[in-house]
Amino acid sequence: MFRKMTFVLMILGVFAAVPALADNCATGAFVGTYTRASPATDAIGDGNLHAFLFQLTLHGDGTVTQYWTGLPDYQTNLGTGSINIGSWKCRDNGNLLVTLISASFEPSAADPNFGTVADVRLWRHFRSTYVFDITNGTTITRTKARTRSYLPADDPTDENGGTLGTLSTTPLVYKKLVPSAADLQLP
DSSP: HHHHHHHHHHHHHHHHHHHHHHHGGGOTTOOOOEEEEEHHHOOOSOOOOOOEEEEEEEOOSEEEEEEETTTTHHHHHHHHOOOOOOEEEOOOOOOEEEEEEEEEEEEOOOOOTTTOOEEEEEEEEEEEEEEEEEETTEEEEEEEEEEHHHHHHHTTTTTTOOOOOBBBBBOEEEEEOOOOOOGTOOO
């Protein structure tokens, strides 16, 4: 009788634990691509609004990439940046920890040593660390963010180097990009 009770309690414990793990990092169900729109802005004051998209991809092997569609917009005049590349890991509390490294480039006047066309040159490297809450199977929310800025000659992999920025706790919601046949009018 005691064994049967113990067995039943163990089974109930498993069923009770599964819902608790459903919306945290331990399930691995969050792997995929998420998007977040940035508000439309007029970058150069000409009345043209541009809305851009952050595309965050969490790969099953622990790597992560984030691209911002605003990077190539007016790069000759405003500069540009690189794709953000890094890693993610699950924290003991169920949150997702992401660290990304990227570069930012500033406009550069034509230089006869390199050619006669205006170009861009490395301005800074950035090391950004984010904490995400896994809300459900299609939503993650960035709850904390902090970035270190590195001069062009500094090593952006040095987690104690560069200049540490301020901590942001403004929540930003990312939605999973889910395949849909709606545009194809398929069943």
